[in-house]
Amino acid sequence: MSAAQDDDVQEFAASLRRLKDRTDRSYGQLARRLNMNTSTLHRYxxxxAVPLDFAPVERFAALCEATPEERLELHRRWILAVAARQRSRTAAPPATGGTDGAPSATEGPPDDSPAPVREEPAPGAPAHRPWYRRRRLLVSAAVATALLATLGSLSALPDDDRSRASDSVQGADPTRTEAADAPGPTSTASSKPSLTTPTPSGGTPTSKKSSVKPTGSADSPSKGAGPRQPPAGLPLTWSANSHVWQAGCGHDYxxxxxxxxxxxxxxxxxxETWARTQGAVHGGQTLVKITVQGRTSTAVVLEALRVRVAGRAAPVEGTSYAMDHGCGGALTPRYFDVDLDKDRPIARPADGNDSGTTIPAMKLPYRVSAEDPEVLLVDARTDGCDCGWYLELDWSSQGRTxxxxxxxxxxxxRTTSTxxxxxxxxxxxxxxxxxxx
Structure with a gap:
């Protein structure tokens, strides 16, 4: 392999190492996520070695959160590296003469043999090129065509579509890396939204999903070094606890x-464990404490909190059991008040109280980040139904909503009347x- 060819391969390998060094994962961890051997990834x-298919390289770039510009440059370097490897393999080694004095393949005919007659092409006919020159032209044309097609298709896509293009081909989820690091089953993680929502009356499940809706599309990258685009995926995490008691002790099941x-x-x-083992339903009131936090130091704005009623049924026929006998302090935190008996319930901010001192209600929009979490308390009540309901939280960050x-x-x-x-x-x-x- 010539020095120029070796430079193409080493530049491609250096690009892979730069992406790998930006993560906190080892070669073994990355290889498991890419479904390949650790030694193979290390050789790349x-x-x-140079992979003959760009698909594993694209998955590697997505796992390392490469920008669209970095993916284009990585694809260009991969094409040059593959071409360099192919040229080094197809180049035949020079033949040497035999030991018995026979002329080598590179030597001309003996002096006493007639010189070969070279046929001149007919007028107007295309000149005949040797096979190795024709092959070199075909390889160069194929490499140039693939590069132009890739650059054209990717530059026509918005940034978010560009970053998800290869993942959709491979059947991968662009938020899979973040979802794998989500909290365990002790908290309700936002990266695992519900797919079905059964109604309390046993009706047909309703399909629901958490949505991430990018707004607008970024222009094609200019020749100058522009700002890095925000990463795709959910920029916040949340957990919810619906077994919160009034003042720490007042609640009915x-x-x-x-x-x-x-x-x-x-x-x-x-x-929560006690209620699930007894098949208990919240009686008359459900207090839900929601903890919301950004994934990074970048601010995430909480725009609105909406209430969705999944179904209404007749109140549960049972017995109401009180968890207290009037215990509790004088502290009432600020909260969102929800009347489930309304046709269109609304989460209304309400003031809290601390021994006669008013705690101002929380007003949306509100900003959160990794260093600035926020706790929301939702107080939902009913006097006339067995209501199934959930909440929708709108957010915006770095131009996305x-x-x-x-x-x-x-x-x-689930909340039922007592x-x-x-x-x-x-x-x-x-x-x-x-x-x-």
Missing amino acids: CAGD VITKAPQQVPPPPAPQDA GTVRIDDHGRPF KGLPNYAYDTSAREWVPYN
């Missing part, structure tokens, strides 16, 4: 069991549930 980055079959009230931190769905681990939140139901509270001295009015 070291310049010992509706359970279709007799008092003798219901265990004592749990500690507030164990409320989107909406995330906030629900109860992929299902709608009107007309028998009420019980737990008597700690007698260690049993007693009627409570």
Whole structure:
């Protein structure tokens, strides 16, 4: 391989190493995500081998969050490296003469042999080129055609489409890298939106998705060094806890069991597990605490919070069990008030109170980031239905907008009326549930 050909391969390998060094992953971790051997990836980055297909290179660039301009430059360097490898393989080594004194393949005929007669082409006929020159022209034409077609198709796409073009061919999700690092099952992660939302009355599930809607399209990159485009994917994370009690102790659950079959009230931190094992439904009120945080230091603006009712049914026929006997402090945090009995419920900001001191209500839009998280408290109430509902949070960041769905681990939140139901509270001295009015 000539020095120029080796330079093409080494420049391609250096581009791969620069992208790899920007991540905090090892060769083994990247290879597992790319579904290839670690040694193979290391040989690509070291310049010992060049992939014959650009698909693994494109997946590698997407995994390293390369910009559209970096992907175009990487594709150009890959084409040159592949062509250099092919030229080095097809170049035949010079033949040497035999040991028996026979003339070598590169030597001319003996002096006493007649010189070969060269046929002149007929007038107007194309000149005949040797096979190796014809092959070199074909390879050059194919490389130039592929480069021009790629540059033309990618430059005609918006930035977001350019960054997702190769992922859609390979069947990959552009947010998969972020989703793999999302929190575990103890919190409801925004990168795993619900696909189906069963209604409380057992009706047909309704398909719902969290949407990310880019706004506008960026111009083609200029010759100068322009600003780096914002990365694709959801710029924020969130978690929701619907088993929050008023002032830390006041809450009602509706359970279709007799008092003798219901265990004592749990500690507030164990409320979710206790409620699920008893098949309990929030009675009359559901308090949802939502923690929202940006993924980076870049600001994300929370634009609006909407309430969606997935279904209404008749209230649950059961018994209302109170988790308190009037305990609690004088602190009432600010919150969003939701009346589920309205035809079109709206999340209205409400003031809080701390021992007579008003806590101003939270007003949207509101800004969050990785260093500036925010906690939203939603207070949803009903007096006349068994309501299934969820929330939609609109956001904007760096010229992009989107909406995330906030629900109860992929299902709608559920709140049922306690009107007309028998009420019980737990008597700690007698260690049993007693009627409570």
